[in-house]
Amino acid sequence: MPRRGGLDLGFADPAAVMSRAREAAWQDALATATQFAALAGAELGPVASVTQQPGAAVPIPVAKMQRAVSADAVGIEAGQSSVSATVGVVWELRATG
Numbered sequence: 001m002p003r004r005g006g007l008d009l010g011f012a013d014p015a016a017v018m019s020r021a022r023e024a025a026w027q028d029a030l031a032t033a034t035q036f037a038a039l040a041g042a043e044l045g046p047v048a049s050v051t052q053q054p055g056a057a058v059p060i061p062v063a064k065m066q067r068a069v070s071a072d073a074v075g076i077e078a079g080q081s082s083v084s085a086t087v088g089v090v091w092e093l094r095a096t097g
Contacts, residue, residue, distance in 0.1 A: 011081065021085035022052070029089045037093055045092035053086035 011017045030044075037044050 009079075009081075011083075014083075017083050018085065021083045022087065025085040025087040026089070029087055033089065033091050037091070040093065041096060042093040043096050045094040048090040048092055049088075050090075051088040053088060 033044055
């Protein structure tokens, strides 16, 4: 976690943020698999396997941080952070009808 002038720059609850990222990755995988199954004239069966792909460390870009006029104050401009999760899911396919 980047540190500047005694401030920790990061997420208050990184576990919750990662949980939401994994949920979004799962929903994306499910939507894609459902579409491909429909295109194949089938439907999704049970999950055969799930893997979480290791993610690269994502830097937390923060816009310029400048020392304010006062020696005790630190001016901080808005920045942004991102978290990503990648999941691999294999479903069995079932014939429809």
